[in-house]
Amino acid sequence: xxxxxxxxxxxIGSLFLLCYGITFGLSSNLKFPFLYKNTVxxxxxxxxxxxxxxxxxxxxxxxxxxFFFLKDxxxxxxxxxxxxxxxxxxxxxxxxxxxxxxxxxxxxILIIFSITSxxxxxxxxxxISFYFLLEFQSICFYILAAYNRKSKKSLESxxxxxIMGSFASILLLLGFSFVYAVTGLTNLEDLYIFFYTTKIxxxxxxxxxxxxxxxxxxxxxxxxxxxxxxEVYQGAPTSSVMFFATIPLLAFFIIIYKFFFILFxxxxxxxxxxxxxxxxCSLLLGTLGALYQQYIKKLLAYSSxxxxxxxxxxLLKTDVxxxxxxxxxxxxxxxxxxAILILFSNLYxxxxxxxxxxxxxxxxxxxxxKILSTLIMCFFYTVAGLPPFSFFFGKLMLLTxxxxxxxxxxVYPIIVATLIGSFYYLRVIQLISYSSTNQQWINIKPISYIxxxxxxxxxxFNIIYLGNSSTINVxxxxxxxxxxx
Numbered sequence: 001x002x003x004x005x006x007x008x009x010x011x012i013g014s015l016f017l018l019c020y021g022i023t024f025g026l027s028s029n030l031k032f033p034f035l036y037k038n039t040v041x042x043x044x045x046x047x048x049x050x051x052x053x054x055x056x057x058x059x060x061x062x063x064x065x066x067f068f069f070l071k072d073x074x075x076x077x078x079x080x081x082x083x084x085x086x087x088x089x090x091x092x093x094x095x096x097x098x099x100x101x102x103x104x105x106x107x108x109i110l111i112i113f114s115i116t117s118x119x120x121x122x123x124x125x126x127x128i129s130f131y132f133l134l135e136f137q138s139i140c141f142y143i144l145a146a147y148n149r150k151s152k153k154s155l156e157s158x159x160x161x162x163i164m165g166s167f168a169s170i171l172l173l174l175g176f177s178f179v180y181a182v183t184g185l186t187n188l189e190d191l192y193i194f195f196y197t198t199k200i201x202x203x204x205x206x207x208x209x210x211x212x213x214x215x216x217x218x219x220x221x222x223x224x225x226x227x228x229x230x231e232v233y234q235g236a237p238t239s240s241v242m243f244f245a246t247i248p249l250l251a252f253f254i255i256i257y258k259f260f261f262i263l264f265x266x267x268x269x270x271x272x273x274x275x276x277x278x279x280x281c282s283l284l285l286g287t288l289g290a291l292y293q294q295y296i297k298k299l300l301a302y303s304s305x306x307x308x309x310x311x312x313x314x315l316l317k318t319d320v321x322x323x324x325x326x327x328x329x330x331x332x333x334x335x336x337x338x339a340i341l342i343l344f345s346n347l348y349x350x351x352x353x354x355x356x357x358x359x360x361x362x363x364x365x366x367x368x369x370k371i372l373s374t375l376i377m378c379f380f381y382t383v384a385g386l387p388p389f390s391f392f393f394g395k396l397m398l399l400t401x402x403x404x405x406x407x408x409x410x411v412y413p414i415i416v417a418t419l420i421g422s423f424y425y426l427r428v429i430q431l432i433s434y435s436s437t438n439q440q441w442i443n444i445k446p447i448s449y450i451x452x453x454x455x456x457x458x459x460x461f462n463i464i465y466l467g468n469s470s471t472i473n474v475x476x477x478x479x480x481x482x483x484x485x
Contacts (some may be wrong), residue, residue, distance in 0.1 A: 025105050040090055175212035223308075324480035336462070346445070376432060
């Protein structure tokens with residue numbers, strides 16, 4: 001047993017940052033000094049140290065900590081991926097926060113607290129600790145949504161997120177309560193042994209499974225639990241949206257796989273039906289909702305709902321290859337969505353003193369800024385699933401896996417949704433490159449070098465993915481394989 005986990009270092013580091021911010025940032029004697037850059041640099045340093053400690057611990061196959069936390073190779077790889085993405089978000093969000101005058105030292109601390117709670121969440125083996133960690137993570141997200149305290153829209157999105165998140169928490173707690181009422185167990189390993197050795201036909205248990213599923217679907221923005229997503233995306237600062245639109249997806253899919261492919265595997269007849277309904281609702285509502293959006297972040301919100309329809313379809317097939325392809329799909333979607341949000345966070349209108357939010361503001365933008373326009377168009381081509389970019393191969397692999405199964409009928413709605421979804425992605429490209437208007441050009445601030453560099457790196461990765469995809473394939477296959485061992 002290891003008495004100290006890298007997550008503990010992350011937690012202690014975040015508490016140190018909080019004490020540092022409170023002591024110096026709120027000091028009237030020091031005239032309330034500017035601490036944002038200090039906390040960002042310290043947060044990045046903490047995450048780099050966490051990565052080093054995590055790599056050192058990865059030599060151990062399985063790590064148990066007081067029978068509350070289990071770390072295996074799947075958890076190690078997931079934590080490393082999320083740590084790198086968090087560092088990118090901390091580096092690229094400075095430009096947006098500076099332009100919008102929201103350089104508060106609390107932002108990087110909330111990021112560290114959020115990522116810490118997610119790390120503990122994916123490694124916990126107790127239902128009770130899972131619930132409390134989920135609440136801790138949710139509170140951080142509510143604050144991030146309302147981070148821009150000067151904006152009524154941001155405060156409104158934080159309140160909406162809090163109300164809907166509280167409803168999901170009630171569903172989860174009620175589901176866990178029903179499971180405990182039937183089994184008398186809260187440890188995941190004990191529950192797995194109990195369900196594997198005992199045949200149960202209990203309506204209370206079935207209700208608990210369905211409520212747990214509904215609460216987890218809320219966390220991945222799947223329909224019909226999606227009504228809050230577009231409003232929160234639109235109202236929250238883009239620097240916050242970059243985090244909770246990307247980081248939680250892979251983590252919560254790992255949790256869903258652990259719950260339904262391992263813990264509740266003997267009840268596939270129940271939860272598979274609900275996954276079919278969720279998949280169809282996400283494809284339909286996500287696709288149709290995005291067609292009529294005039295705001296950039298609302299378009300991305302409905303795009304995420306539609307893509308969750310693809311990923312939930314992969315949950316209908318319980319084998320390593322489909323899971324492997326689904327994880328690749330999630331990783332590629334996460335990376336490209338982050339790149340789009342990074343670029344749009346740099347579209348700051350000097351005259352109006354705010355970031356561009358309407359799609360109509362992008363009309364003929366290519367004539368004004370060819371480099372930035374080309375990057376945006378390439379990433380929209382990617383998320384549309386068009387070759388030769390990486391996301392095309394991710395969709396192709398996922399569709400191939402689903403077509404070779406008994407549930408291959410679900411492939412046809414996915415293909416239709418992909419074709420319709422390509423329209424609103426290509427509409428953005430058409431607005432940028434081909435449309436003409438008499439309106440005045442928008443004076444955009446120069447893009448930050450770090451954002452431009454990271455965007456180019458992601459674009460190069462998308463282009464060379466077919467010829468050099470071994471790393472991402474090995475990592476995703478290791479995650480998928482660990483789920484079935």
